[in-house]
Amino acid sequence: MTKKILRALAxxxxxxxxxxxxxxxxxxxxxxxxxxxxAGDFLSLCYAPELAAEVTLQPIRRFGFDAAILFADIxxxxxxxxxxxxxxxxxxxxxxxxxxxxxxxxxxxxxDVHETLSPVYETLRILTRELPRDTTxxxxxxxxxxxxxxMVAGRGTPDQGPAHAFKAEDRAAFSALIDRIAEATIEYxxxxxxxxxxVVKLFDSWAGSLKGEDFDEFSLAPARRIIAALKERHPGxxxxxxxxxxxPRYEGFARATGADCVALDQSVxxxxxxxxxxxxxxxxxxxxxxxxxxxxxxxxxxxxRVVEAFRGGPHIFNLGHGITPDADPDNVALMVETIRAMxxxxxx
Ligand code: 1CP
Numbered sequence: 012m013t014k015k016i017l018r019a020l021a022x023x024x025x026x027x028x029x030x031x032x033x034x035x036x037x038x039x040x041x042x043x044x045x046x047x048x049x050a051g052d053f054l055s056l057c058y059a060p061e062l063a064a065e066v067t068l069q070p071i072r073r074f075g076f077d078a079a080i081l082f083a084d085i086x087x088x089x090x091x092x093x094x095x096x097x098x099x100x101x102x103x104x105x106x107x108x109x110x111x112x113x114x115x116x117x118x119x120x121x122x123d124v125h126e127t128l129s130p131v132y133e134t135l136r137i138l139t140r141e142l143p144r145d146t147t148x149x150x151x152x153x154x155x156x157x158x159x160x161x162m163v164a165g166r167g168t169p170d171q172g173p174a175h176a177f178k179a180e181d182r183a184a185f186s187a188l189i190d191r192i193a194e195a196t197i198e199y200x201x202x203x204x205x206x207x208x209x210v211v212k213l214f215d216s217w218a219g220s221l222k223g224e225d226f227d228e229f230s231l232a233p234a235r236r237i238i239a240a241l242k243e244r245h246p247g248x249x250x251x252x253x254x255x256x257x258x259p260r261y262e263g264f265a266r267a268t269g270a271d272c273v274a275l276d277q278s279v280x281x282x283x284x285x286x287x288x289x290x291x292x293x294x295x296x297x298x299x300x301x302x303x304x305x306x307x308x309x310x311x312x313x314x315x316r317v318v319e320a321f322r323g324g325p326h327i328f329n330l331g332h333g334i335t336p337d338a339d340p341d342n343v344a345l346m347v348e349t350i351r352a353m354x355x356x357x358x359x
Contacts, residue, residue: 016078016147019293019325020210020249020271027354028318028326029077030347031149034333035070036082039303040340042069053098054090057083060133067138071146073340074347077327078147078210079138081203083131085153085214088195089162091124093117108165110177112184121194128199132206139207149251150208152200154215155192155233162188171220178225186228193233197240204245212251212274213237216332219256230254234268242269251295255332262287277331281320293325298346300330303338310342314349 013021015029037043046066050056057063063082071079086104090096095107109115125132138148152158156174164173178185200211218230231254238250252270254260256278265273265288275284275296288294298317302310318328328350334343 014077014145014147014209016149016210016327017249019327020251022292022325024322024324024326026356027350028321028328029147030328030350031076031078031080032070032330032334032343033080033300035074035076035080036066037334038336039334039338040069040073042066042073053084054096057087058130060130060137063131063134064137064141067134068141070343071143074343076146076347078149079142080149080212081131081135081138081151081208083134083151085151085158085216086161087128087131088124088152088158088192088199091119091127091199092121092191092195093119094162103167104161106161106165108173109162109188110173112181112187115184115188115191118188118191121191121198124195124198125202128202132202135203135206135208147209148207149210149212150200150203150206151212151214152196152203154213154218154230154237154252154254155189155196156221156229157215157217158192158196159185159188159229160217162192171217175220178229189229189233193236196237200237200241201244204241204248210249210251211241212253213270215252215254218254218260219258226257226260230257231260231264231267234264234270238269251327253295263291264288265291272325272327274329275331279331281317285320285323289321289324289326293327294321295327295329297329297331300332300334300338303330303334303342303346306339306342306345310345311349314346315353318350318353 043066047056050059050062067079067082086096097105160171160174163177221230234252249271251272253274255276272293272295277297277299
């Protein structure tokens with residue numbers, strides 16, 4: 012039987028949605044913290060195939076999710092293009108900054124990224140052997156705009172100010188940066204698919220700060236280009252796009268980019284999305300990750316509300332954004348149980 016996630020991505024409406032979670036491997040799990048300590052630091056964990064495969068498998072063992080997402084990070088691409096990347100404990104990522112055309116020119120060519128990223132492909136090959144038969148393996152990359160916001164600012168920023176400033180000062184150089192990241196992303200995701208990824212997801216976590224033409228040019232167009240190239244090289248490969256906080260721009264995003272599924276953040280009303288986004292195909296989402304911290308009856312009620320809202324079409328259950336380190340694993344188990352108990356064929 013075809014895996015549930017692949018059926019939903021192909022447009023099938025299932026009795027209950029398949030489920031996985033953004034950031035399902037992470038600090039809220041004690042077994043993750045133990046493996047990370049063994050690896051030394053976060054980036055070493057990303058480049059240690061056996062350990063990265065182990066942390067990818069941990070949430071599958073614990074919760075029986077329908078998908079495993081490769082353990083890596085969107086900031087490996089900047090590193091593979093020649094930026095310095097490091098993580099400051101308790102603060103987050105730091106990168107060397109790119110603020111003008113000369114910085115963009117100094118980046119490596121897209122075809123060179125495999126040199127740095129080959130351990131990631133090895134992680135996927137291990138996972139193809141070790142995952143349960145009905146679990147789908149998802150590969151991923153950051154979308155060019157989101158990756159560029161980190162490459163320009165050298166860190167995470169609340170408003171992506173430095174990237175907006177670069178774009179305003181030298182739009183041609185900024186476009187060249189977006190193009191270089193898009194080309195690298197095509198190389199990277201293509202190699203992930205060859206190594207065993209059955210679905211790929213593009214994370215445009217900061218898409219919501221792009222407005223009007225900027226959204227079209229720097230979120231939508233690069234997604235369309237990447238998706239077209241992947242589908243040309245790997246016919247039939249399903250792609251999930253996540254233009255986080257796109258608001259009304261979620262409508263039509265799948266049609267415009269060729270994505271098979273659009274992932275929705277928790278700011279989107281499920282009833283609205285069922286009418287305006289799901290009519291184009293599969294949607295993924297969008298329980299507020301706060302429920303993984305607070306639990307209780309509200310978690311059960313909201314989980315049911317999301318499932319009910321999307322019941323008329325193809326749906327993959329997920330959170331609206333990543334689970335946070337303060338989440339309680341018992342709440343994750345309760346969410347999965349609640350979804351699966353909604354199967355009309357299930358006597359429970
Ligand atoms: O152990 C640790 O302390 C590191 C925490 C951590 C983890 C577990 C980071 C640092 N990255 C990851 C893994 C990761 N990152 C995965 C794979 C695992 C999984 O999903 O289970 C994925 C898909 C990502 C994607 C990612 N990294 C995004 C896009 C999704 C999102 O959350 O919006 C982004 C923006 C990043 C950058 C990043 N990496 C890590 C942090 C703390 C951040 C955010 C930095 C910031 O903006 O301040």
